[in-house]
Amino acid sequence: MVEEKFYSDRERLVQALTQDCASALQKGIKEHGQASFMVSGGSTPEPAYRALSKRPLPWQQINVALVDERWVEKTEKGSNQAFIEKCLLQNNAAEAPFLGMKTPHATAAEGQADCECAYGELPRPFDICILGMGGDGHTASLFPHAQGLEAALDPEATQLCRAITAKKSEVTGEHTERMTLSLAAILQSQDIKLLITGEEKLKVYREALLGSDELAMPVRSILKQGLKPVTVYWAP
Known part of the structure; x- marks a missing residue:
């Protein structure tokens, strides 16, 4: 269920992504009249977001929503919402409806x-879910041995x-x-894309494929779930 798309350089990866x-967003709109684009922060997808923002897609029919968020205000460093607004919700894509995760509450x-409640209003299945992976084996904000991780990795959960x-x-x-999408939510995506760059991350990815402890390396929950196809994009 894991397809690897490995490229000789990052420019080719970005072009393919x-x-x-x-194509996936256009397919979703053709079939359902709208699409859901679940996006992560990070330097790897940034050039693809910037390129997509210039595509003449029917952005008013594409719901853009965060995969995860640090519990910080949009004006603070590290806000994924601010990042997505800066690099994706520009040009043609400025018309896209956007859903962030940070609420006025003091804690996540x-x-x-x-x-x-807000995410429950998004059209499902989600058309695309963009994920990254950290050197510790986390993906989204599913961090190793984090408080709340076991519940978040329950594939049968409704949240x-x-x-x-x-x-x-x-x-x-x-x-x-x-705040993060749960594994169950990610598995409601038609198209899961895991983006990795560099030799060190490739080693972590290989380690994740070999082992089985999902609490130690939560990215394994994505790679080994066997329910939805995952495309892994890698470049040096």
Whole structure:
């Protein structure tokens, strides 16, 4: 269920990812009249987002929503909402409806119910879910041994959104309180795209494929679920 698309350089990866996303979104609109585009932050998808923003797609029919978010205000460093607004919701894509995760609540746990309600209104199945992977084996904000991780990795759960408190590390930085799509929500995607770059991340990916402990490397829950196809994009 895992398809690998490995490229000789990042420019080729970005070109392929941009085209693949545009095609999937157009297909969703043709079949259902609208599409859902679940997006992650990070430097790897950024050039693809910028390229997509210039595509003449029917953006008013494409619902853009976050895969995960640090529990920070949009004006603070690290906000995925601010990142997506800056690099994707520009040019033609400025017309796209957008759904963020941060609510006015003081904590992610307090905001979970409102986030769940909002995400429940998105058209499903989601057409595309863009994921990244950290050097610790996390994906979305599903961090190793985080508080709330077991519930978030339950593939039978009905909740789309989960509050997570990660164990502080070099990967998490200061912002350990997060909101994330649950595994069950990610598996409601037609097209799961996992983006990886660099030799170190490739080693982590290979390690994830070999092992089975999902709490230690949550990306395994995506790679080994066997229910929905996953496309892994990699370049040096």
